[in-house]
């Protein structure tokens with residue numbers, strides 16, 4: 001039942017490594033997975049990206065443009081079986097899947113195992129490696145049935161992954177009842193990093209519904225059994241943590257980032273998408289503000305943030321998602337604010353061309369929620385950051401930016417907005433926003449030193465991705481190591497599917 005966009009069947013394709021990417025639909029997972037596939041394809045690999053139509057539609061233009069430039073990459077759609085998974089029809093077409101349907105969505109994805117396997121058996125070239133987002137543990141069965149190795153894909157930093165892993169393996173939470181009690185992360189070397197359980201609960205941990213705990217165990221097993229890890233980070237930024245994670249997991253780690261460097265059209269892109277008001281500003285004067293693809297600020301927070309930006313006196317580009325979901329008073333506030341800051345402030349309502357904005361010379365700082373992709377994109381653009389974590393790995397990414405790399409100023413949020421599926425009202429006041437923006441964007445020795453560190457890091461990031469760099473070498477190694485010949489004998493999908501599904505019971 002799969003429908004394909006373009007093919008990857010040519011003579012060279014038969015002797016090339018063929019990576020099958022199984023990404024998650026969330027942009028923070030999907031974008032870097034596709035960029036990684038395109039970077040591998042740029043080095044001669046064949047890449048097949050699989051997923052439901054709602055996922056495919058988000059990346060089709062990017063994939064098609066790569067096909068036009070001659071890369072062997074294909075995008076294959078597999079319709080979800082909504083009824084069997086218990087997922088309301090079309091739920092996955094919305095911007096975000098509501099938490100109450102997430103479980104069924106993961107079930108629906110697991111049900112794609114068999115159709116994906118059949119497709120891969122029927123189409124040449126035969127795969128040589130499955131690259132799975134770590135949230136799809138059932139790909140263990142897919143890979144073993146196809147008789148090929150499986151790599152876990154993370155768009156996260158090694159620092160955060162190692163912190164999380166060590167907190168779990170050294171039982172750091174034993175005897176700690178208060179989720180806001182700070183503990184020192186064990187096994188991180190000389191440096192001392194302090195976190196709370198609420199800041200680093202572990203993947204899928206802490207949701208007070210039994211099936212999620214079981215799912216978390218299943219995900220952990222699949223991570224432990226992987227044949228290696230592909231990570232969107234680069235060695236020179238965090239060498240001790242890359243090595244530390246590989247050693248702790250006893251697993252090869254290929255750092256391939258920053259994968260956003262696949263997009264090389266900086267100059268031409270910089271003239272598109274931005275309004276004149278931003279381009280007209282002097283170099284490094286504009287602060288870009290965005291909380292990524294999932295986080296959505298509460299009404300009160302929108303107002304405080306807007307007033308803080310206004311009071312900072314700095315030009316800004318502020319991305320506000322789903323404006324239609326706010327009450328009228330907030331929408332009016334935004335219009336009035338735009339009137340007051342006309343010529344120096346721009347509110348983007350909806351999806352922003354983030355990479356393009358960050359690469360523009362006028363931008364000099366980034367107020368970020370510390371999603372890993374945004375953090376790494378800031379690093380790649382050489383920008384200091386105001387760190388404002390919301391949840392998941394963002395608190396650990398903040399620590400990397402502020403405490404390890406020295407390129408961030410924290411707004412001081414200590415608790416996640418959501419913990420154990422319960423939302424918390426945390427509002428950062430306008431004064432705090434103003435001060436943080438001034439300290440990152442302003443003059444003074446400290447701010448200059450931060451900017452110098454950010455620029456030096458960007459040079460390292462670009463060098464890592466270029467020929468001769470560590471990430472470039474790792475991509476070449478992947479393409480070489482997973483050439484045909486390594487595939488083991490295959491068994492039938494029917495043997496494993498019930499087992500995989502048994503691990504994903506109704507919830």
Ligand code: UDP
Nearest residue numbers: 027028292293294351352354371372373374
């Ligand atoms: N992004 C974008 N425009 C937007 C919001 C996000 O291009 O308006 C991109 C951003 O460049 C990054 C990804 O979406 O590559 C978001 O990933 P991140 O890990 O930063 O945060 P998440 O969305 O997962 O919270």
